[in-house]
Amino acid sequence: MTEVPLFAVVGHPNKGKSSVVATLSQNDAIAIALEPGTTRQRQTYPLSVDGEVLYRLVDTPGFQRPRRVLAWLEAHSLSATDHADTVIAFLNQYRDSDLFTDECELLMPLMDGAGIIYVVDGSVPYSAEHEAEMTILRWTGRPSLALINSIGPDDYAPAWQAALGQFFQVVRRFDAVRAPFEHHLGLLKAFGQLEPAWEPALEQAVHYLAAQREQRQWQAAELIAAALADMMAWQERRTVPAGTTSLAATDPVAQDLRQRWYQHQRQREQSLRLAVENLYQHRRIQRQEPELTWHHEHDLFSERSRRLWGVSRGYLAAAGFGAGALGGVGLDALTLGSSLGAGALIGGLVGAAGSVFYGDRLAQSLWRRGPLKEGLQTIRFGPVQDAQFGYIVLGRAVDHWWHISQRNHAGQAPLDLAPHDSHWLTELARGPRQELQRLFNKTWKNKTLEPAERHRLAAVITEVMTAYQTWRLNPD
Ligand SMILES: Nc1nc2c(ncn2[C@@H]2O[C@H](COP(=O)(O)OP(=O)(O)O)[C@@H](O)[C@H]2O)c(=O)[nH]1
Numbered sequence: 001m002t003e004v005p006l007f008a009v010v011g012h013p014n015k016g017k018s019s020v021v022a023t024l025s026q027n028d029a030i031a032i033a034l035e036p037g038t039t040r041q042r043q044t045y046p047l048s049v050d051g052e053v054l055y056r057l058v059d060t061p062g063f064q065r066p067r068r069v070l071a072w073l074e075a076h077s078l079s080a081t082d083h084a085d086t087v088i089a090f091l092n093q094y095r096d097s098d099l100f101t102d103e104c105e106l107l108m109p110l111m112d113g114a115g116i117i118y119v120v121d122g123s124v125p126y127s128a129e130h131e132a133e134m135t136i137l138r139w140t141g142r143p144s145l146a147l148i149n150s151i152g153p154d155d156y157a158p159a160w161q162a163a164l165g166q167f168f169q170v171v172r173r174f175d176a177v178r179a180p181f182e183h184h185l186g187l188l189k190a191f192g193q194l195e196p197a198w199e200p201a202l203e204q205a206v207h208y209l210a211a212q213r214e215q216r217q218w219q220a221a222e223l224i225a226a227a228l229a230d231m232m233a234w235q236e237r238r239t240v241p242a243g244t245t246s247l248a249a250t251d252p253v254a255q256d257l258r259q260r261w262y263q264h265q266r267q268r269e270q271s272l273r274l275a276v277e278n279l280y281q282h283r284r285i286q287r288q289e290p291e292l293t294w295h296h297e298h299d300l301f302s303e304r305s306r307r308l309w310g311v312s313r314g315y316l317a318a319a320g321f322g323a324g325a326l327g328g329v330g331l332d333a334l335t336l337g338s339s340l341g342a343g344a345l346i347g348g349l350v351g352a353a354g355s356v357f358y359g360d361r362l363a364q365s366l367w368r369r370g371p372l373k374e375g376l377q378t379i380r381f382g383p384v385q386d387a388q389f390g391y392i393v394l395g396r397a398v399d400h401w402w403h404i405s406q407r408n409h410a411g412q413a414p415l416d417l418a419p420h421d422s423h424w425l426t427e428l429a430r431g432p433r434q435e436l437q438r439l440f441n442k443t444w445k446n447k448t449l450e451p452a453e454r455h456r457l458a459a460v461i462t463e464v465m466t467a468y469q470t471w472r473l474n475p476d
């Protein structure tokens, strides 16, 4: 068995140590706070893939009195040959005392074989007060890497770089909150080169993490496909004595059925969001999705409506409007009326239940009456039979997935899913677009997709994800 690499994340208080640990261990439960001193005891967090621990990170309190510690070390050292032993002597002297508790907590893992990740804030000027703590770290003789994490907007990284280079073998910029995934892997590779004993384990970690990332994308596509198929095909039904409901907007039976249908759609979308967040080990995200309300005087082509729903003219064109691509629904259904209908749906989907205004024409297109049987009739609301609905549900889901897949576990800002003016759909090639349309049409028949078709839908969704990523790089 190879040794599991262990990293102690150390530095001044409040410079992003816990944030670095949260991001590299993919754990958003780690205490990150505005107040210094949130972390008083060291705590170890593993990163595992498929139950196998790839490395461990130790979150530590910050240095409190580095100059006094260094003075002690210098007073007890005879020559440079005994520096590591002098640090051990220091720990033996103070580990059970009330003095230097923070320093003991942060130095202990180093004596247990941890590598050093030293974190500084590159947005504040370099100051020589760091030299005592950097000297102490050098005395431990452990492999070391310094990270310049910038918390504020200013940039003093060059000065930091010069100073850190005097004390650490490798110096990197690393933004705990925004660093893309490739930078996480880059750090692991860099550490593998510092500590040859860990190189195989860290190479394997890089390999597993990259594979896990691909697998997660596929799993997210499967989750989205399942939700989409369900939402497209969803139908509420009730059997009532014949002639007891008019299906008018004010009819209580009709209202009840329609509201249950909207509620199902909202809940299904919510459970999809949570499932995707769990997949990426995000468990405490504050999500803000636009609460859309629909007013029947707004049509889908108005500027305001398009903004609210995050669709553009290009999107509508790409979604097949005017191109006769809507399969099951004929061109004659592509009137303002059906656009109003889709808008009403979206309002119902994400707006507050019951506060939705909708056009009668939508209601008409979703209602179905079964045949009379012994004085009873089954009435149904849904399925939606509108590709636009599918594109909007899919677009919202892929947008959310992208934000989650990019998000570091140190991220604390609320997730703001604001709509855009331009649209990713324009990046989707003709082939997958037609496939998507074909699969949407299948779901309208109120049948659950066969496993093979569900698989194909997930495969097309991975192409949508790629198109989305391309569009994100250049959204206009
Ligand atoms: N904008 C931004 N804020 C950060 C970054 N790293 C840390 N912070 C914030 O800085 C504060 C201190 O971070 P924390 O990780 O708790 O520092 P620690 O005391 O060194 O563990 C927290 O409010 C973090 O949200 C970063 O890379 N960017």
Ligand SMILES: [Mg+2]
Pocket: 014, 017, 018, 019, 031, 032, 038, 039, 059, 060
């Ligand atoms: Mg901390």
